[in-house]
Amino acid sequence: MTNKFKIINDPVYGFIKIPHEILFDVIEHPYFQRLRRISQTGLLNLIYPGATHTRFHHALGAMHLMFTALETLKLKGTVISREEEKSAMLAILLHDIGHGPFSHALENMLMHDWHHEKLSLLLMRRLNDEFEGELSMAIEMFQGKYHRKFFNQLISSQLDVDRLDYLKRDSFYTGVTEGNVNTQRIISMMNVSDEELVIDAKGIYSIENFLTARMFMYWQVYYHKTSALAEHLLVKILARAKELVLAGTALPASENLRYFLHRNHSGSASPEDIHRFTQLDDTDIIQAMKAWAEHEDFLLSYFCQCVIRRQFPKTVISSKPFDAAFIQQKKEKTNEIFGIENGEKLVDEIALSLLPYSAHRQPIYLLLKDGRKITLENSENQILSSSISQPNTKYILAFPRETDAII
Template structure:
């Protein structure tokens, strides 16, 4: 008999326990093992060389933090059954199971209008059949349909264990210390009031630090101008490949990637769609881009060389949209330089927006000593909360370095 109650050594959190056999079986499932080949941060390793961690790492870390959070709540007198605990761990473990190659970069590109959460739910339903209904409560929690709301808030909210893990993990692997939040302190301040997740009032500064750390990580790492450009290039490459395929051009690629390049309608995913998607990972796209650097189509070849050779276009960042005349001038120079007519495909304005804290959508509540609840920004002790509730947008213009 296999001992399924393993301990995993994680560089971020230390030892992670697998507390039940069903969790071990889910981790061993091919759908979950695929996450070893899905990058957590897309092409971020081209900017921060250490950022080579995967969705597999992140899912295990998030599960560990969920376990820690549930233990904390039980110590504070919150009744959580064994079935609820197991289901919450399974829900967070599988929350990213539907991510495709390079994670967010190609969202909706492979299967039109199929967000990773929609695919995650689809795969969880299929796994639930295999495991004879053991994931039913986990799926309810994932969807926010379970009667006790705080379980879903621990999975997906403005203060969830998903965010706590990816901030600390991405900070560790990129070497950007601004994201290194104190997860243990934040979790120790979590509580439940009226079956909703709250934070003990004395933890306000830890929460503000978490929100600002996330803001700095977005602008310094995830929305770094070269990172935003790399993600945009991936989308452009796949979009161009689909256009050429629709025109009858044959592009060398793995069988699974070819399948998605040729198919355009995904109103209802078929068994073959699901099977091929779960066999697709970052390696399929990397292999294809290597082939396509030599393609006769100038645009596809140029874009793939940018990524594979790390010969990125020049970028300029601004807090305001760029002057259309300035962009037009760049396009004309590109057309002249490369003797093409579609230079506007190589000169593009990208925008990135961030709202650090949304007061209206699932606000973070503080639990006062008298049992009352107030929103974070209404606390008389808050320092930053009222200043991080405004959306900020930055604009990035990219164009070939040759001009």
């Protein structure tokens, strides 16, 4: 008999336990093992060399934090059955199983109108059939249909174990200390009131620190101008490749990637779509970009060389949209320098928006000593919550360096 109660050595948390056999079985499944080959942060390692961790790492870390959170809630008097514990851990373990190559970067490019959460749910249902219904409660929790709301809030909300792990993990691997949140302190402040997740009022500053850390990580890491450009280029590469293939151009690619390059319809995913998708990972895209970098199509070759050789276009950043005349000037200069007529495809304005905390979308509640609940931004002790409830947008303009970088 295989010992399924394993202990995993994680660089962020130390030893992680697998307390239920079904968790081990799911981790061993090919659907989950594929996450070893899916980058957690896309092409971020081109900016922060240490950011080479995967969705596999993140899913295990989130599972560990879920276990820790449930243990904390039990100590505070919340009754949680062994079946509920197992299901909540399964739900968070599988919450990202539907991610495609390079995580968010190519979402909807391969499976049109299929967000990773939609694919995750579909794959969870397949696993549920395979494991004879053991994931039924986990799927209810994942969808927010389970009668105890706090389980879904731990999986997906403005303060969930998913965000707690990716902030701490991404901070660890990038070396950006601003994102290093105190997960133990935050989890120790979690509580349940009327079957909803709340935070003990004395933990307000830990929560504000978490929200500001997330904001800093977005602007300093995830929305770093070069990182945003790299992901934008990935989308342009796949879009151009599909355009060429559908026009009859033969492009070298793995069998599974070739399948999606030729696929040009929306609607329900067929069994063949799902089978092909679960065979795809980052290596298919990297292999293709290496080959396409030498292709005769100028645009495809240019985009691929930018990524593979890390020869990115020039970028400038602004708090407001760029002047249309300036953008047009860059497009005309691009046509002139490269001797092409579609230079506008090499000049891009990218808009990045962030709302650090929404007071309206499933707000964070504080539990006062007298049992009353108040929203975070309405606490008289809050310092930052009201000031980070406004959206912020930045604009990046990317254009070939040869067109003169000086504005």
